[in-house]
Amino acid sequence: MSKNKFLDLIEKQRKEKKREKFKGTFMEYLDLIEKNPDSADLAHRRLYKSIVEKGTRKIEESDPRYTSFFQKENTNIYDYFADYFFGNEKVISKFMRYLKSASAKGEESRQVLLLMGPVGAGKSALVDHIKRSMESKPVYAIEGCPINEEPLHLLPRSLRSKFEDILGVKIEGDLCPVCRHRLMEEYNGQYEKMGVVEKSISIRGRTGIAVVPPVDANTQDTSMLIGVQDISKLDLYSEDDPRTLTLNGAFNKGNRGIVEFVEVFKNEIEFLHTIITATQEKAVPSPGSNAMIYFDGVILSHCNEAEWNRFKSEHTNEAILDRIVKIDVPYSLEVDQEIKIYQKMIGMSDFRDVHIAPHTLKIAAMFAVISRMEESQKCDLVTKMKIYNGEEVIERGRVKKIDVKDLRDEFEREGMGGISTRFIMKSIDAALSDSENETITPISMMKALINQVKDQITDNNFKSQCLDIIQKMVRDEYLKILENEIAKAFISAYEEQARSIFESYLDNAEAFTTNNTVRNRITKEERKPDERFMKSIESAIGITGAARDGFRSDVTAYMFAKMRKGENVDYTSYAPLKDAIEAYLISSVKDIARIVTKSKTRDDDQKKRYSEMMRVLIEDYGYNENSAEEVITYASNNIWRDS
Ligand SMILES: Nc1ncnc2c1ncn2[C@@H]1O[C@H](COP(=O)(O)OP(=O)(O)O)[C@@H](O)[C@H]1O
Numbered sequence: 001m002s003k004n005k006f007l008d009l010i011e012k013q014r015k016e017k018k019r020e021k022f023k024g025t026f027m028e029y030l031d032l033i034e035k036n037p038d039s040a041d042l043a044h045r046r047l048y049k050s051i052v053e054k055g056t057r058k059i060e061e062s063d064p065r066y067t068s069f070f071q072k073e074n075t076n077i078y079d080y081f082a083d084y085f086f087g088n089e090k091v092i093s094k095f096m097r098y099l100k101s102a103s104a105k106g107e108e109s110r111q112v113l114l115l116m117g118p119v120g121a122g123k124s125a126l127v128d129h130i131k132r133s134m135e136s137k138p139v140y141a142i143e144g145c146p147i148n149e150e151p152l153h154l155l156p157r158s159l160r161s162k163f164e165d166i167l168g169v170k171i172e173g174d175l176c177p178v179c180r181h182r183l184m185e186e187y188n189g190q191y192e193k194m195g196v197v198e199k200s201i202s203i204r205g206r207t208g209i210a211v212v213p214p215v216d217a218n219t220q221d222t223s224m225l226i227g228v229q230d231i232s233k234l235d236l237y238s239e240d241d242p243r244t245l246t247l248n249g250a251f252n253k254g255n256r257g258i259v260e261f262v263e264v265f266k267n268e269i270e271f272l273h274t275i276i277t278a279t280q281e282k283a284v285p286s287p288g289s290n291a292m293i294y295f296d297g298v299i300l301s302h303c304n305e306a307e308w309n310r311f312k313s314e315h316t317n318e319a320i321l322d323r324i325v326k327i328d329v330p331y332s333l334e335v336d337q338e339i340k341i342y343q344k345m346i347g348m349s350d351f352r353d354v355h356i357a358p359h360t361l362k363i364a365a366m367f368a369v370i371s372r373m374e375e376s377q378k379c380d381l382v383t384k385m386k387i388y389n390g391e392e393v394i395e396r397g398r399v400k401k402i403d404v405k406d407l408r409d410e411f412e413r414e415g416m417g418g419i420s421t422r423f424i425m426k427s428i429d430a431a432l433s434d435s436e437n438e439t440i441t442p443i444s445m446m447k448a449l450i451n452q453v454k455d456q457i458t459d460n461n462f463k464s465q466c467l468d469i470i471q472k473m474v475r476d477e478y479l480k481i482l483e484n485e486i487a488k489a490f491i492s493a494y495e496e497q498a499r500s501i502f503e504s505y506l507d508n509a510e511a512f513t514t515n516n517t518v519r520n521r522i523t524k525e526e527r528k529p530d531e532r533f534m535k536s537i538e539s540a541i542g543i544t545g546a547a548r549d550g551f552r553s554d555v556t557a558y559m560f561a562k563m564r565k566g567e568n569v570d571y572t573s574y575a576p577l578k579d580a581i582e583a584y585l586i587s588s589v590k591d592i593a594r595i596v597t598k599s600k601t602r603d604d605d606q607k608k609r610y611s612e613m614m615r616v617l618i619e620d621y622g623y624n625e626n627s628a629e630e631v632i633t634y635a636s637n638n639i640w641r642d643s
């Protein structure tokens, strides 16, 4: 039974794979092109289309990132990248703009694209993803051609403009020496009889995609780029006979698609000249003594900033610089996007099943983002981080008004340095492998980050800066988040109490404002407003002295206005009062927190409330038993220390 199931799968796949690939004569190919001129697209356009066809959209103006990140520019978002890349939409959009004009055969098609940025900014990952978009796309090539060249090259120059009119395509490029030789020797010049085959672009098969890793000067040899002349064949053939050629260099294999140069400036200058020729003249030298060979491909390269600066400063490199379209690839400066990067990487790792407590990745992301930012006069780094992340920053009851564009424009290089994604992934890995119960928490994350900083960062200045960020800024932010969260979980265990505090505060405040007495809801007894009670609530959010009267009348006016409109009011209706009630209740959290560490004082009621709070943390907020205990203990030691 199961054997047949497997066999079925195998056969089914084999059948599907057998979608008929085109194989025919040049004449049949001309028919094909007449029906479908796109098949003769050049590499840049082929690549552009293969990305665009996956879908595009505009960033919506209602999206907070429209302002905080895109600076109100109507940027295109490409679906092909959207599930894998986060926070570098601007890089992608610049790249696509380059490709678009290159596909229109603009000057850009004769330029090398260079992605420049710090390690771990995603340059290699981007180029990989770009290459993959072309995979399994068909290209048509002269049968047997070592560089898979476009069959239209078979048409003699004198006939080309006529064919261009009929077919609706531009024909450029000359036949490679191998095909030219075969045309003459085997087909007697009758190109219409030569064969054409359909091939699939493939990274592993090195069809239409080639990668050139950096090589050291000693082993550097242009044969890596343009192939070799096989010396052993010189016994059989003359020196200019194309049958002596082995065209397996990167420009040969990557013809019709992409040639990638990894860390391009690690190569010797001589090596780079071939790249320039390939773009400028759309041709590469042939090994041996043959003519140049036409090349149609997208050249993608990447490097880091130090390499770029070194290269740029060399006077002799001007010609090459002129041929480069550089796109900066900075790190993300948005906490939420940075978190998505980690989530993606964890999802792909062996750690995808461990428990990651709430805010854990945020801790790492905050650290990374702050380490990448420049100090501004306009606000502190934590505020800047929040503004970049599209958050409203509230200070003393007001939304802080800082223009995100002003901040962004202040430092051009911001995001080109600081902590890398790889550094963070290493810390996450360390935290995970140190964990005893397959759990990581913000606390173990901070510990792991501190250890990594101490171990890995050699620059003492940067090291102490980093420790400062983690131990002060990130830690403080976390304590605020945690306090808020535990308070919320705690309040839901005290919902009833919050309600009754609210009612009684409102009764008292109204009586105070209208110079009346308060009637007890149960005993109907009339009493003067309870000054002590009101003060204890108000002081929880720092309202003292003369400000109290105003607060009381504000609350009363607000609530009664609502009630007159027939709306329900409860303790959450008026934000300042809600804050006050919660803060008032939170002072009791101290007791709960203490119970965790000093269990002898736990009575039944406290036990009940504690377990209710645990339940909320676990069921509503996504903690597990271990992580919830850990953060509560942390809070009790750091927020609600014995006072
Ligand atoms: N903006 C981003 N979106 C998604 N993943 C990213 C991003 N930046 C970096 N990464 C991930 O970080 C890792 C390191 O990136 P890599 O491409 O090797 O960097 P580089 O080549 O720039 O040194 C990769 O796994 C990559 O997927």
Ligand SMILES: [Mg+2]
Residues within 6 Å of the ligand: 123, 124, 125
């Ligand atoms: Mg890389």
